[in-house]
Amino acid sequence: MRTLKRAYIEITNVCNLDCSFCPKTGRRKEFMSEPLFEKILQQLQGVTEHIYFHIMGEPLLHPQIGSFLDISHSLGFKVNLTTNGTLIDKTGDMLITKPALRLVSFSLHSFDKETDNSGIYLDKVFSVISKAQSRNILCGLRLWNVTGTDGTDPNRYILSRIEKEFGTGPLSSDLSSRGIEVAKGVYLNFAREFEWPGIEKEPVGSSGFCHGLRDQIGFLVDGTVVPCCLDSEGSIALGNINTQNFSEIIKSQRSKAIYDGFSSRKAVEELCKKCGYRTRFNG
Helix, strand or coil: CCCCCEEEECCECCCCCCCCCCCCCCCCCCECCHHHHHHHHHHHCCCCCEEEECCCCCHHHCCCHHHHHHHHHHCCCEEEEEECCCCHHHHHHHHCCCCCEEEEEEECCCCCCCCHHHHHHHHHHHHHHHHHHHCCCEEEEEEECCCCCCCCCCCHHHHHHHHHHHCCCCCCCCCCCCCEEEECCEEEEEECCCCCCCCCCCCCCCECCCCECCCEEEECCCCEEECCCCCCCCCCCCEECCCCCHHHHHCCHHHHHHHHHHHCCECCCHHHHCCCHHHHHCC
């Protein structure tokens, strides 16, 4: 079986925010059980070392996240966690004690205006980052590199706070999407805002490339296996880990068709044909 760079595991599809850029999900809201999580990791051994608590939902809402991190460590996995950060003051001290935790990425997209709430929010994020640095846990600060309709930078307040907190020079949203290291182990990353793919969307073309099933795989909260982290509705359900072995799912005809298609620079699935994010790899 071929190895992958990462596996995305949606430990919950429940979120405490309602962000405009998020596609939401029509699936039943639930939290992954501990036995299912452990089963996924057992079948991923030898396939990848890195798992990401990310697809839909806010992982810090999961009441067993500490146990999930312990299981990850016991089975030899490194965890990369993406969070909106709103609950970090309640969970941060516990998280940073977990040896499995490699990276915490804070999606700051929703806090782009100077308000009392955003100031308090950033104080909590920076406090946990300081503690994480002492334990050599990497931290990411993620923003859209967008420009306001009036030509101003919507990220100005957040960037000014980062400048002050870490003593950087002037920052702007024009930075490379690869980001910069603003302090030891703390990275500021930008990305172009994109529209999530959906079966109901208009096609963007069938030619091109994607890393789905080549570098990554995804597991939805109910055990459904999908080829990438952008399949928020499970439109490309390759199988379910509750009833099939992962080795069987990854070697299925549908999985092989997707992989071989992108090897020939061709999208074979309808969702892939409607994915604008995929066009970033066309160059």
